Amino acid sequence: QKEVEQNSGPLSVPEGAIASLNCTYSDRGSQSFFWYRQYSGKSPELIMFIYSNGDKEDGRFTAQLNKASQYVSLLIRDSQPSDSATYLCAVNRNGGSQGNLIFGKGTKLSVKP
Amino acid sequence: GAGVSQTPSNKVTEKGKYVELRCDPISGHTALYWYRQSLGQGPEFLIYFQGTGAADDSGLPNDRFFAVRPEGSVSTLKIQRTERGDSAVYLCASRASGSDTQYFGPGTRLTVL
Numbered sequence: 203q204k205e206v207e208q209n210s211g212p213l214s215v216p217e218g219a220i221a222s223l224n225c226t227y228s229d230r231g232s233q234s235f236f237w238y239r240q241y242s243g244k245s246p247e248l249i250m251f252i253y254s255n256g257d258k259e260d261g262r263f264t265a266q267l268n269k270a271s272q273y274v275s276l277l278i279r280d281s282q283p284s285d286s287a288t289y290l291c292a293v294n295r296n297g298g299s300q301g302n303l304i305f306g307k308g309t310k311l312s313v314k315p
Numbered sequence: 316g317a318g319v320s321q322t323p324s325n326k327v328t329e330k331g332k333y334v335e336l337r338c339d340p341i342s343g344h345t346a347l348y349w350y351r352q353s354l355g356q357g358p359e360f361l362i363y364f365q366g367t368g369a370a371d372d373s374g375l376p377n378d379r380f381f382a383v384r385p386e387g388s389v390s391t392l393k394i395q396r397t398e399r400g401d402s403a404v405y406l407c408a409s410r411a412s413g414s415d416t417q418y419f420g421p422g423t424r425l426t427v428l
Contacts (some may be wrong), residue, residue: 248418
């Protein structure tokens with residue numbers, strides 16, 4: 203079992219719809235969780251991080267964390283063609299300022315005009 | 316302010332050659348990470364520096380890979396006797412003390428012929 207798993211997609215949604223991206227992780231002791239966006243040929247760009255169970259909202263983005271189910275998701279409301287990218291889920295097993303990030307393979311999102 | 320910078324942006328070399336990849340982190344960031352990303356995969360951790368010392372080098376694939384950060388700022392990733400399987404994008408990230416948010420540079424695309 204990979205440490206961080208994501209559906210590779212592609213996930214295709216129409217413009218204006220809600221895009222739902224999902225991620226599961228295997229280490230129950232993981233402390234902090236990140237979503238990065240990566241445009242083709244570019245480096246990862248941080249969108250959101252979440253530490254506690256529940257929802258965290260930032261503009262059109264909502265991150266959801268369920269530690270009991272070892273599941274983290276990202277919702278993108280009012281999806282725009284400019285949101286088309288690969289979304290990487292990353293987990294810091296050690297928490298705080300320690301340790302490296304373990305990344306999933308990423309989910310490719312395509313928003314159709 | 317300036318973000319993480321990496322040079323060169325592209326490097327083409329022949330099998331068996333030695334290469335050096337450079338990373339200049341965000342000013343004041345004490346932690347520096349190297350990752351490697353192959354096509355269709357998420358970034359894979361290589362090594363983490365806290366200040367001048369390597370705090371975790373467990374991701375280095377073998378002894379052909381070595382990294383230094385002599386003054387606690389710029390870091391160089393060194394690869395000896397390059398192999399075709401080393402071809403990938405090498406990403407550098409930095410993090411401020413007390414934060415666990417990593418910011419990525421643009422990467423160096425290494426191609427070993």
